[in-house]
Amino acid sequence: MADTYQEIIFWVIAVVMVVAAFRVVTTRNVVHAALYLVATLLGVAGMYILLLAEFLAWAQVLVYVGAIVVLMLFGLMLTRAPIGSRDYDNDQRLPAAIVAGVLFAVMSWILIDAFEGMKVDLADPELARRGIPTEAVGDSIFSNYVLPFEAVSVLLLAALIGAVLMARKDEAPPPTQAEREA
Amino acid sequence: MPISFFLVLSALLFSIGVYGVLARANAVLILLSIELMLNAVNINLVAFSAVMGSAVGQVFALFVIAIAAAEVGIGLAIVILIFRNRQTVDVEDMSLLKW
Numbered sequence: 001m002a003d004t005y006q007e008i009i010f011w012v013i014a015v016v017m018v019v020a021a022f023r024v025v026t027t028r029n030v031v032h033a034a035l036y037l038v039a040t041l042l043g044v045a046g047m048y049i050l051l052l053a054e055f056l057a058w059a060q061v062l063v064y065v066g067a068i069v070v071l072m073l074f075g076l077m078l079t080r081a082p083i084g085s086r087d088y089d090n091d092q093r094l095p096a097a098i099v100a101g102v103l104f105a106v107m108s109w110i111l112i113d114a115f116e117g118m119k120v121d122l123a124d125p126e127l128a129r130r131g132i133p134t135e136a137v138g139d140s141i142f143s144n145y146v147l148p149f150e151a152v153s154v155l156l157l158a159a160l161i162g163a164v165l166m167a168r169k170d171e172a173p174p175p176t177q178a179e180r181e182a
Numbered sequence: 183m184p185i186s187f188f189l190v191l192s193a194l195l196f197s198i199g200v201y202g203v204l205a206r207a208n209a210v211l212i213l214l215s216i217e218l219m220l221n222a223v224n225i226n227l228v229a230f231s232a233v234m235g236s237a238v239g240q241v242f243a244l245f246v247i248a249i250a251a252a253e254v255g256i257g258l259a260i261v262i263l264i265f266r267n268r269q270t271v272d273v274e275d276m277s278l279l280k281w
Binding site for chain 1: 183184185186187188189190191193194195196197198199200201202204205206207208209210211213214215217218221224225228229231232233235236237238240241243244245247248249250251252253254255256258259260261262263265271273274
């Protein structure tokens with residue numbers, strides 16, 4: 001029974017996500033695209049909860065919905081994209097659709113073929129008891145994967161400084177010695 | 183439920199992202215499509231982590247989230263810089279290096 005609930009919830013979230021994702025890449029209004037992305041990202045968070053990854057789900061909500069989408073909206077407004085007034089697509093829509101369709105067909109065929117028998121069963125008491133607690137994720141980050149973790153920290157710092165440096169408006173040149181003394 | 187549900191869903195999201203990157207002309211909308219692709223990869227990682235009973239998939243999904251945040255920051259800074267210099271974010275207009 002639990003399995004069917006899981007499947008019902010999966011299909012509801014999956015349909016919402018896919019429709020919203022289609023709207024992200026097809027809508028004519030850039031702000032709507034960002035807001036549809038929010039629906040897709042929340043759906044991904046729902047998928048994480050379905051897969052018993054609750055910490056990751058909240059990280060997803062905080063980082064993606066809370067920070068990245070807001071950053072995107074800032075970007076849209078700072079670049080003063082003319083909202084809804086013109087087409088945002090280039091003239092490669094048909095080839096792009098063909099490439100995406102072929103990619104989806106090949107990937108889903110390979111994935112279904114390779115992982116046919118594998119199941120994730122929430123009704124299984126063993127999985128529900130064992131799960132993957134946040135504790136295990138933290139242990140894993142700070143024992144086996146501490147080096148990539150540090151690398152990510154340094155990367156984030158570099159990205160932060162780089163973004164500030166690049167997006168900053170050029171100021172007037174610093175005053176010369178003579179001006180300062182005057 | 184079969185894990186292939188999650189895998190096919192993520193393949194679909196990834197393909198939609200690929201379509202967005204190829205068909206969109208506005209640089210910020212291309213960045214949005216890249217986010218779709220990164221999320222598709224994350225669903226895969228977490229699905230396999232649940233099946234294998236291993237935390238490693240979730241660890242790498244967290245790394246992907248952190249790197250996506252860095253990527254968006256730098257990407258938007260570049261887009262804003264291009265806008266300031268050329269008054270456009272249309273990638274079709276950025277053909278200076280095109281032969």
